[in-house]
Amino acid sequence: MSTYSTGSKTPALARSAGDKAAAASHSLSFPISVAKNASGALAGLAWTGFGLSCLLWQDLGDWSRTHDMAIASFVFAGGILTATLFGRFGGGLQSRAPWLLAFGLFLTIWEIATAKFAWLPLPFFPPPQAIVEVYTDDWPKLLASTVASVKLQLVGYALGAAIGFLTGVLIGWSRAVGYWVHPALRFIGPLPATAWLPFALFMFPSSWSASTFLIALATGFPVTVLTWSGVASVSNAYYDVARTLGAKPSFLVLKVAIPAALPHVFVGLFMGLGSSFAVLVVAEMMGVKAGLGWYLQWAQGWAAYANMYAALIVMSLLCSGAITLLFRTRDRLLVWQKGVVKW
Amino acid sequence: MVAVAIAETDRPTAVGASLNVEGVSHAFDIDGAALPVLNDVSFNVRPGEFVALLGPSGCGKSTLLRLVAGLEPPRSGALFEDGRPIKGPFPSRVVVFQDPTLFPWRTVWKNVALGLEAQGVLKSQRPRVDAALDLVGLSAFRNAYPHQLSGGMAQRVALARALVNNPRILILDEPLGKLDSLTRISMQAEIAALWQRSGFTTLMVTHDVEEAVFMANRVIVFSDRPALIKANMTVDRPFPRHRGDPKLAELRSNILGLLGLDANW
Numbered sequence: 001m002s003t004y005s006t007g008s009k010t011p012a013l014a015r016s017a018g019d020k021a022a023a024a025s026h027s028l029s030f031p032i033s034v035a036k037n038a039s040g041a042l043a044g045l046a047w048t049g050f051g052l053s054c055l056l057w058q059d060l061g062d063w064s065r066t067h068d069m070a071i072a073s074f075v076f077a078g079g080i081l082t083a084t085l086f087g088r089f090g091g092g093l094q095s096r097a098p099w100l101l102a103f104g105l106f107l108t109i110w111e112i113a114t115a116k117f118a119w120l121p122l123p124f125f126p127p128p129q130a131i132v133e134v135y136t137d138d139w140p141k142l143l144a145s146t147v148a149s150v151k152l153q154l155v156g157y158a159l160g161a162a163i164g165f166l167t168g169v170l171i172g173w174s175r176a177v178g179y180w181v182h183p184a185l186r187f188i189g190p191l192p193a194t195a196w197l198p199f200a201l202f203m204f205p206s207s208w209s210a211s212t213f214l215i216a217l218a219t220g221f222p223v224t225v226l227t228w229s230g231v232a233s234v235s236n237a238y239y240d241v242a243r244t245l246g247a248k249p250s251f252l253v254l255k256v257a258i259p260a261a262l263p264h265v266f267v268g269l270f271m272g273l274g275s276s277f278a279v280l281v282v283a284e285m286m287g288v289k290a291g292l293g294w295y296l297q298w299a300q301g302w303a304a305y306a307n308m309y310a311a312l313i314v315m316s317l318l319c320s321g322a323i324t325l326l327f328r329t330r331d332r333l334l335v336w337q338k339g340v341v342k343w
Numbered sequence: 344m345v346a347v348a349i350a351e352t353d354r355p356t357a358v359g360a361s362l363n364v365e366g367v368s369h370a371f372d373i374d375g376a377a378l379p380v381l382n383d384v385s386f387n388v389r390p391g392e393f394v395a396l397l398g399p400s401g402c403g404k405s406t407l408l409r410l411v412a413g414l415e416p417p418r419s420g421a422l423f424e425d426g427r428p429i430k431g432p433f434p435s436r437v438v439v440f441q442d443p444t445l446f447p448w449r450t451v452w453k454n455v456a457l458g459l460e461a462q463g464v465l466k467s468q469r470p471r472v473d474a475a476l477d478l479v480g481l482s483a484f485r486n487a488y489p490h491q492l493s494g495g496m497a498q499r500v501a502l503a504r505a506l507v508n509n510p511r512i513l514i515l516d517e518p519l520g521k522l523d524s525l526t527r528i529s530m531q532a533e534i535a536a537l538w539q540r541s542g543f544t545t546l547m548v549t550h551d552v553e554e555a556v557f558m559a560n561r562v563i564v565f566s567d568r569p570a571l572i573k574a575n576m577t578v579d580r581p582f583p584r585h586r587g588d589p590k591l592a593e594l595r596s597n598i599l600g601l602l603g604l605d606a607n608w
Contacts, residue, residue: 243432246433246462259448336447
């Protein structure tokens with residue numbers, strides 16, 4: 001009898017414990033889903049607020065895109081709200097809802113603080129609609145500048161990376177090359193590439209080729225040094241293994257040294273990318289009569305601060321995009337490495 | 344006549360080579376001073392024999408293996424594979440090191456294919472790579488990267504990478520030294536069986552006396568640095584061997600005595 005009763009009790013206990021756990025998980029998951037939906041709804045409200053803030057007060061200046069921007073923000077807010085209400089808030093959009101909310105609030109405050117009440121001094125802090133106006137009205141010039149910058153950057157960076165990589169492999173591999181190149185590298189390398197600007201401007205036939213040279217120089221130094229250190233730090237055990245398996249020197253370089261050094265090479269490419277951006281902008285401001293650096297300079301000369309901000313935003317998107325592209329390439333090539341730097 | 348010719352070419356190419364080590368001395372330069380590691384070492388290995396080299400840590404056994412592999416030339420003396428002097432590395436003598444030293448950027452399959460690729464014959468010989476992976480039981484892991492393997496699996500891949508070249512002399516430098524004891528015991532039997540089947544000559548450095556007497560035909564015991572040959576013992580027991588064999592136990596305690604460790608037994 002007693003065994004029977006305990007036997008019947010245990011599953012009952014287990015069941016009630018299971019119910020409690022289920023209830024607990026419900027009460028836990030419910031606020032989370034509400035919070036997720038709420039941040040989507042709030043984001044929609046924030047963008048509605050931004051649209052309203054454009055229309056509620058009169059503009060202090062003469063901006064032509066205020067009305068269009070308000071409509072666009074209402075449409076955007078409507079999109080967010082529909083997606084939230086009908087559960088179509090896809091994973092990507094849902095995780096970005098807090099950011100959308102913050103950005104909507106930021107735009108609202110910015111709008112009020114500049115266009116409506118001028119709490120921030122006006123020519124220096126243009127309102128959002130002024131920047132939108134640059135994109136809608138001055139896009140041909142901005143686009144041409146962007147194309148010019150990308151072209152200069154691509155050619156200079158590709159040249160610098162290729163030459164730096166080859167030099168690095170040669171120094172790392174050959175003692176004789178190392179003997180001659182290493183001191184030159186130590187002497188010239190640490191010099192900021194922009195210090196070469198006056199020299200480059202009279203040495204090269206055009207300011208464009210001079211800037212290409214400077215960008216290549218800024219890229220080449222870190223790529224050389226890191227490729228070299230990567231090749232030099234390859235474990236001898238790898239060479240021993242390859243040699244006993246019948247590898248010739250060319251195999252040792254191409255199939256052992258270079259793949260083993262690739263993680264280092266990518267650090268060099270990343271550093272080179274950063275310093276080449278700096279050189280690009282300086283070169284365009286000083287010599288080349290095209291590109292986003294030149295556009296910045298030109299906008300500042302005309303006190304066209306909205307144009308300056310617009311160019312800065314494009315520039316930041318380009319730089320960030322270039323780095324993302326580099327990291328994606330690295331992640332594809334170095335799948336064998338775990339836990340590397342994320343971007 | 345024709346039949347004989349076919350039989351000749353059909354014979355497996357991985358037949359063991361003989362190895363002669365004649366009066367080999369070697370030294371390392373450490374801070375300008377020469378540190379002798381091998382002192383007038385001579386011994387012969389018959390084709391297809393399994394010889395284990397035993398000795399105290401740091402006595403120069405691994406250096407001897409590097410000389411056999413041709414990775415370094417000896418300071419004096421000479422080494423011969425099938426009567427031809429050893430002048431450099433050649434895929435007929437392949438080393439398996441204590442660390443698997445798999446190339447981390449290559450998949451298991453591509454690691455095993457390394458030798459054939461380096462010799463420029465991979466395109467026509469791809470099935471050999473699959474066969475070598477089958478041999479060590481890792482076909483399912485052909486697309487895995489080395490960091491995804493356990494220590495024992497990695498060492499099996501290293502073994503397959505060596506065997507795919509049909510070596511005539513397999514050089515094992517403490518191949519099981521870093522494995523856990525269970526994996527080690529099973530791999531001792533596996534390697535011995537592989538050697539039995541394929542007929543290559545095997546030269547193995549080990550610290551493990553039991554491993555040496557369990558796997559080898561002959562055990563050569565070295566003294567402390569600079570290494571001299573202290574004893575050269577034949578292990579005259581048939582394969583497959585049994586670990587509890589009293590003859591092996593007796594041999595083991597003899598060898599431990601030679602190494603000055605008999606007090607513990």
